Amino acid sequence: MGIDFKPDKPIYQQIMDLISSEIIRGKRCPGDRLTSVRDYAVEIGVNANTIQRVYQELERIGIVESRRGQGTFITENHNRLHQLREEMKQQYIQSFVSDMQSLGFSLREMIEGIHQYTKKGDDDDQA
Amino acid sequence: MIKLEEVHKKYWVYPAIKDITLSLEIGRIFGIIGENGSGKSTLLRLMAGLLKPTKGVITINGEVASRQTRKHVAYLSDQDYYFPYFTIEELIQYYHSQFSDFDSIKAKSIIDFLSLEPTAKIGHLSKGNRGRVKMVMTLSRNAPFLILDEPFSGLDPMVRKSILQGLIQFVDLSRQSVILTTHELKEVESVLDVAIVLKEGKLMGRKPVEQIREEQKMSILEWMENLYQEERESMKA
Numbered sequence: 001m002g003i004d005f006k007p008d009k010p011i012y013q014q015i016m017d018l019i020s021s022e023i024i025r026g027k028r029c030p031g032d033r034l035t036s037v038r039d040y041a042v043e044i045g046v047n048a049n050t051i052q053r054v055y056q057e058l059e060r061i062g063i064v065e066s067r068r069g070q071g072t073f074i075t076e077n078h079n080r081l082h083q084l085r086e087e088m089k090q091q092y093i094q095s096f097v098s099d100m101q102s103l104g105f106s107l108r109e110m111i112e113g114i115h116q117y118t119k120k121g122d123d124d125d126q127a
Numbered sequence: 128m129i130k131l132e133e134v135h136k137k138y139w140v141y142p143a144i145k146d147i148t149l150s151l152e153i154g155r156i157f158g159i160i161g162e163n164g165s166g167k168s169t170l171l172r173l174m175a176g177l178l179k180p181t182k183g184v185i186t187i188n189g190e191v192a193s194r195q196t197r198k199h200v201a202y203l204s205d206q207d208y209y210f211p212y213f214t215i216e217e218l219i220q221y222y223h224s225q226f227s228d229f230d231s232i233k234a235k236s237i238i239d240f241l242s243l244e245p246t247a248k249i250g251h252l253s254k255g256n257r258g259r260v261k262m263v264m265t266l267s268r269n270a271p272f273l274i275l276d277e278p279f280s281g282l283d284p285m286v287r288k289s290i291l292q293g294l295i296q297f298v299d300l301s302r303q304s305v306i307l308t309t310h311e312l313k314e315v316e317s318v319l320d321v322a323i324v325l326k327e328g329k330l331m332g333r334k335p336v337e338q339i340r341e342e343q344k345m346s347i348l349e350w351m352e353n354l355y356q357e358e359r360e361s362m363k364a
């Protein structure tokens with residue numbers, strides 16, 4: 001329990017995002033078994049119907065596989081997981097760019113800003 | 128399925144429920160929300176067969192709601208009503224003798240889950256633990272409908288959280304539904320399937336919570352406030 005869900009997006013989508021980002025970060029690995037629907041529901045404080053839907057949707061988009069009588073597992077299809085990583089990158093870039101554009105920043109300013117910001121990070125690392 | 132058809136309820140001349148038609152199916156957690164005095168508790172008591180409608184019909188699995196249909200319904204009252212001289216174990220035995228669908232083994236698992244001490248006397252429990260005990264007794268009945276009147280009110284956040292976890296863990300949505308009233312919308316929202324809004328005894332809306340988020344980009348609190356606002360504006364016009 002203790003996840004703050006945003007009010008403007010369905011909860012099942014937010015949990016799908018959470019699991020996807022855990023896969024990308026390596027917190028969950030290909031072939032890992034997902035917690036049972038009920039245990040995961042209790043853990044993050046949502047209705048079991050919602051988790052059921054999360055697992056179904058993740059299966060539909062090929063991120064997890066359910067094996068009869070054994071549970072639900074993260075796919076070992078590395079191409080699909082690589083693609084997931086790309087999708088997430090695109091999603092973050094898209095949201096960053098559209099936020100920046102709505103504030104009136106040009107593409108060049110964004111790129112320069114990123115360069116400066118990451119360069120500053122490098123300097124800090126060396127210090 | 129619980130079905131209400133054009134249900135009205137008056138206390139003497141005062142209307143508490145006005146013309147409500149509503150169906151509640153199995154497999155969902157319903158949250159009935161609305162300001163104080165909007166008729167939430169009355170609606171629950173009508174569905175639990177504890178009150179008779181002044182007009183209209185309520186059926187539960189096809190039977191007209193009455194004392195007899197209470198076998199289909201486990202009702203958690205908003206009152207503190209437990210026998211203070213019983214221990215938790217004795218209360219379980221008592222419930223077992225009263226309700227044929229009471230599952231003592233499940234009761235023991237829930238007691239474990241909520242870290243309650245079976246030999247403790249009810250009268251010696253903290254308010255939070257009495258709240259937990261009420262939940263144990265309700266969740267341990269294998270009734271198709273669990274009707275919970277303000278199960279979280281007056282309890283601290285830790286207790287609310289554990290009761291909510293107990294609910295998620297032990298309700299079986301493949302053959303049960305939960306109908307609850309609450310003011311703790313923020314905490315409970317993620318557990319609800321469907322929100323039902325009442326105002327002054329009238330049904331203002333009923334919608335799946337995920338659909339409210341998807342279509343309106345709103346929490347259920349914002350959705351409720353919107354419905355109230357629209358109603359006020361339509362009254363003015």
